Each structure stands twice: as C-alpha cells, then as structure tokens.
Amino acid sequence: MQLTGIGVAGCGRMGGPMLAALRDAGFDAFGFDVRPVSDFGALAPVMPALDDFRKGLHILITVVRDIAQTDDVLFGAQNLIETAPNLQTVIVCSTLSPKYVRALSERVPSHITLLDAPMSGAAIAAEEARLSFMLGGDTEALRQHQPLFDAMGAHFHHMGDFGAGMQAKVLNNLLAASNTAMTRLVLDWADQAGIDETALLNLIHTSSGQNWLASGFNTIEFARDGWEEDNTIGILTKDVASALDAAPDGADTTLPETVRQAIFALKPRG
Template identity: 30%
Template sequence: MERTAENTVIGFIGTGVMGKSMAGHLMSKGYKLHVYSRTKEKAESLVAQGASWHSSPAALAPLCDVIITMVGYPRDVEEVYLGDQGVIPFAKQGALVIDMTTSSPSLAKRIEEEASKRGIWALDAPVSGGDIGAREARLSIMAGGSKEAFEQAVPVLEAMGTQIVHQGPAGSGQFTKMCNQIAIASNMMGVCEALIYAEKAGLDPSTVLKSIQSGAAGSFSLSNLAPRVINGDYAPGFYVKHFIKDMQIALDSAKEMNLDLPGLSLALSLYERLARMGEEDSGTQALFKVYLQQQ
C-alpha cells in the first residue's frame, strides 16, 4: 500500500536539530503527526503547528501507520524500538517503522527481525545533508530493508529528501551511511588543514575558498562548513559527539571485516581530542580548533 497523507498517520520520535525540520516537512505535506521526545520542550513548535505529543514511544506507536525515529545513539534506538515501552511491542500489525538515526548495521538487522515477527515492516534509512539538508528537505536518504517496505516508504521519505536510494536488505542503509561518514571524516581533516595552511601562508581564507571549492577539491564540507569556520561559527549542524559515535561504529564494523582504515582512525583520534577540549556539543567544523592549538 502506498503511504500517502490521506491514508497515513505518522509518529515521529526525536525532534532535535534535524528531526524537528524533518517532522515539520511531513506536516507541511498534510500528514497527521504524533511526536515523542525525551525533552518535551524540543517538540513545542511542532505541537503549536498541530502535532500531538505523547509521553512514551509505547503511547504513540498504536496510533500510527508509520513511525520514524531520529535519535542520538544505538542505545537510544534499541530502547525506543525494543524496550519495555518501545515501538515494536506496541505498534499495530502492518505498520511501517523507519529508523533514520545513524546506528549499528547489526542493530538494524535485529530490529527488522523482531518487527517481522509481529507483522511490522521495517527500514533503516539514515540520512546525509546535516541541518541544511534537513531544513531544505533535500536530504540524501540511504535505505536498507525489503523492497516492499521501501516502496511503501518512498512517498513519506520524499517529504524529507531528494536522493532516496534502496541499498539492499536490512542493515544496508547503515553500511552505506558508514561509507558516507568515512569519506567525510578524512575530508574534514583536509578542509581544516587547507584553511590553517592558507592562514599561515598569509592568504585570505575566504578568497582561497572561492578558487578551490568549485574545482577538484570541492565538497559539501568545503562549501558549507568551511565558511562557518572562517566566520568563527561552530554551532552544530551535526554534533561532534554524534560524529565520534558514527566513526566508532564504522571502525567496529571494519574490524569485523578485517579491514584497516588508517584515515578514519586518525580522524577519530582528532575528534576525541576535540571532545576532551569541551567541544562535544559543537558542530563537526570545530575540528579546526585542534589545528589552532598547534599555533
């Protein structure tokens, strides 16, 4: 069955930096929305627009045809889905659950297994694009799960993203997101090193950026995060603490594959140093502060 605004009630769990924008887009498309967040205040703007707030995932789940989660860590995902007051024990048969958190591939597989036992469809569908992509509804969404579950989800996902790709069975979305994070990790080191090098060479980093962001060095981080660094803006589009979590998941899964990723290992060590500097709630572009320490 195609999930449209006319026949679908959506539950959204996790209304943080990205989740709030994503949920807002669903409401703007006409979907009736139920929300849960551990901090009720984070959902107040959505409630003011007509969303219904609930005190637990268990209270929300039986009212919804589709349940989307965008929380912080794998432990949060596990609790929200499989805990005593979680989604899976209380969702109705035939419901579709979509975890858009960046989480563990093995946990995504486990959630699908438990969901299927209860006649519930499940997808892991992490995203890339940060706060900008969430705000502008142009996230890249990488989905893992059955083809049938994916086809049901597409109309809903289209409200939040523009690049929506089915990557394969359960866990495939999370594996793909790890590829994304691996590429970003080394790229952020390159962005920061280019900026500090420009400063040391006596160049204007903003002028340098005009030349290099549209050439072979171009990337999302160079175009969107480097200007924030230059302006001293370290507010989170994506938290340092969550990026550290992602890199650790990637390294753990790489270890299971007997795969060495030295660039990722170095990036993780630098971000862990940044967190020890008290910057875990800053945006990932705050990595530049590690390089500033060397001056």
C-alpha cells in the first residue's frame, strides 16, 4: 500500500505538529482546518482549500476536538466520507467516546478502512514527534500504516479491534485527569504550608507520589491552567465524560464524577 495523499483534519495544538512531523518524514501530507489558513504560519502553504483537500485525499487523519467536529468532518459540513472520491482509510486520533467510535463501523462504507489511534503526550510530545499511540483495528492494516505512526510517535500499543484503542485512551485519560486534579490540590496545600513548589515537585518525581503531570509540570503546556471550555483542562472534562460513557454496566462512577468536578473547579496557578 502506498502511503500518499495524507490529510490531517484539525491542525491545532496537536494536529499541527503531527502534520509537520509527517512532512518532515517525507510524506505527502497536507492539512485542513475551519480556521483561516493565515493562522497557521509555516504550515499555511500545505493547507489547501476544502475542495482541493478532498481531491487529493487517500488517508484521512482526524485530530479535531470532539464528536460534533468529527461528525462534521466525516458526514456533515465537510462530509469527506461521501465527497472525497479517493478516500481509502480513516484514522481517528481525537479522544472520543468509544461507543461513538465503534458505531462508525456501521456508518462508514466497508471499502474504507477504519483505524483508531488516539495519542497521549500533550503538545510537547507532538512537537518532538514522540507521541504514544493506542491503536485499534485490523493487524495488517495497522502494519501497513505504521510508518505514519513512526513519523509522529515513539510508543505504539495495539490494544485490539477497532475501538479498543479509544477504550484504552479514555481509561488512560481518566488516570491523567485524576493525577491532574490531585497534583494541583497538593500544590495548593503545599503553598499554604510554606513548602517550595520546585522542592516538592522534585520530591514527588522520585517518590511514591510520582505521576506524569507532576514530573512534567514545567514542560506540559496546560499544567498551570484553570478550566476553560476551549483549553486542554476543558478537554480533560470531556475525556472523563467519554470514559463515563463507556463505563461497564453497574459500575460505581462516584470517583470519576468527583474527579470531573474537581477539574471543572481548577483555577489558574501562578
């Protein structure tokens, strides 16, 4: 299979660096976003108008924010499933409800290969092409597309059939949200106790409280943010909701709901 005509839909905080990484690796990759092309700096020359994006598209990588935007890309405003004449593969990289992702199998024609490949690592990992991908789909199809993931990431985990990657991702992000909520609370309490932030973060990194957010606190771009609907902290609440949507029947969801409310309540940290 030739890996050509690679289009990235959603070229924001994650999608933009992913597009750049694909091009740096020599792939015929281009982007599309609903925002003006002038917003994208060095990537602007490889972000054609929608009609040209459609015509050249063989492999679609979606990195948009949520289900509504994914529906727009696939079936709605952009409707690439019906209007991209040479579309062969759709790779879903956005973090979405696993139920929604699995249902795509019934909505997308069978001649189009579906893979789910949500990623982890925040913008810094996207910029450094060292994302972690959680992969779902046919083993042979994933093998054929692996060079694309190699260009963008450093860690790859095949979790099972289509949708399994997304299930794993929302569970991973549930932990990330828990770590975010508790790390921020601990730092606030440490302020009140007069403990230096840097000293405490160094301690956490080498002791039993170690977690991804605390260890990367000074490089993760959203570590000090408060909740806003359109920032990464806001996305965390969406991701917890996606995990809750896929919770097992009868599961006790008290703790995830508490974490979600704690994320909602976060204020900016100086």
